[in-house]
Amino acid sequence: MSESHPVPARFPVTVDVVGLTVIDGALHVLLITRLIEPFRGGLALPGGFVLAGEDLVTAAGRELVEETGVEHVPGHLEQLGSYGPQGRDPRGDVLTVAHLLLAPNFPVLSAGSDAEQAAWYPVSRILSGEVRLAFDHERILGDALERAKSKLEYSPLGAAFCGEEFTIAQLRAVYEAVWGTRLDPRNFHRKATGTPGFLEDTGRMTAGDAGRPAALFRLADAARPLAGRPSRAVLNPPLMRPRV
Amino acid sequence: MSESHPVPARFPVTVDVVGLTVIDGALHVLLITRLIEPFRGGLALPGGFVLAGEDLVTAAGRELVEETGVEHVPGHLEQLGSYGPQGRDPRGDVLTVAHLLLAPNFPVLSAGSDAEQAAWYPVSRILSGEVRLAFDHERILGDALERAKSKLEYSPLGAAFCGEEFTIAQLRAVYEAVWGTRLDPRNFHRKATGTPGFLEDTGRMTAGDAGRPAALFRLADAARPLAGRPSRAVLNPPLMRPRV
DNA sequence: GCAAAAGTGTTAATCGTACACCCATGC
């Protein structure tokens, strides 16, 4: 914060959003198809420039809403980290502040031909190299996945992937998709319902599915985000992912 | 990363460093006394503007070296998070990327009267409110402390607070200072030495201190930072801090 | 010898894991 003798450089600052969701048991990421150079026609994370008067998370939420046509930010949005400004955009130095969105599967607006089209892509297709991302967005995605994995361990944010009410099996599917492992349904049930301050039984049940109806849960009040501030609640003890 | 219709704003970008060390069993933070407005005469985190052509961690390391007179970055430096650009500097919008330094106690240069004086301050005096920090630096310090606490759990970075060689008791003092708890020396010894890929016995011993001489350890090769890239090694199983 | 700190042994409680088993529904 001290003033150095050299004139401070000013940088264009963008926000990018790594939007993750679970569709049919597989982790998906929200990507847009670029309509302009560089990387025209390529896939990239949604994002855009921070405007004067905006805060970082605000800007990230605005870009997300603009590029998907969703009404509100549909899940948990938090800062991931900053990248740059060197060597990440062929047009020049751009600092980007990446954000992580954990959200239930929400429908993405079908944009007209003049807008960038956002859509969900299976993360596995990027990790396998089958699909490539523009800029340094593969690196950012990698960091986001690592963050998401550890978030599930010690925070109640796995529930951010589910809707308002969900079954333990739906929650388990989230953990399995993000961690890339299978979990014992019975032990997971006990651990999830037994963790204090995590889940709250709604008293309601599913109906119509195969098998025995499942109890519907919601996030406990203690674990909910409060008045705009995202939840900082901690899962204690943590739900540990199997280590190799 | 998409181009919005509004002209992208350009922001001055600073890097700040939360430098932590353990002195006499107490956690200390590196602060400078500001010589200019705003907050002239107040205490703040060391930092400064990112220059053209610089990367973030590079800039943070440069500012640290400049403001303390130390030769090299003396420990583990990593990005913490970004703050702003709104409402954190009375002179206008400034985006800052905060960094976390975990370092052994190193002597700070006594600056001349025309330079900002850096010095170590007990963290407890800031947390108690006895000492106030400029800008939003108290919030940044709070986030840094939280990050440091969790880093000790699942990474070998506790050793970054020690010198090249250290005893288990010195390492335990680090954990106790950062976590603010007492740990059983005997169980900690077993846990630290028994964690694979963490510590390596040097074969050397301390001498001259009270009590039985202690074996000197160093970070295992697997846990060392390699070729500039900071260590991403993971402690498995983690050293768990006592939960209240 | 005595104090002090390092390091080892031991034990009980707790936790994770695996898996047998019962429950409640759709068909």
Added chain:
DNA sequence: GCATGGGTGTACGATTAACACTTTTGC
């Protein structure tokens, strides 16, 4: 009835936590 998935009980090994005890130094 049978398949399907929800949910509980239980047993065993691993890990933690508490603390007795031995070792090795300085004084």
